[in-house]
Amino acid sequence: MSAQTKFVIGGVVVGFLTLFIFPWWLTALIILGVLGTPLVGYLMLDPSQRKRVRAQGRKRLGS
Structure with missing residues (x-):
């Protein structure tokens, strides 16, 4: 199991636990x-910076 999968599973478990501790809203x-914080951070980048981020992600896929 990859590290990313472990983080996703942990996030889902924490999400369900908060449903029992806090109100639903x-x-x-x-x-x-x-979920929105990384998205807003990405959208705040210049187009050239976004291109570099995408290129770096593609470079890692081959490793």
Whole structure:
């Protein structure tokens, strides 16, 4: 099992645990914040910076 898969499984477990601890709307805000933060960071990059990020991701796929 890869490290990324372990992180995803851990995130899902934490998400379900927060459903039992906090109200549903607060859990939804937490999950949206966790998912939305990297997206907003990526969208704030210049087009040339986005191109570099995509190229770096493709370079890692071959390793």
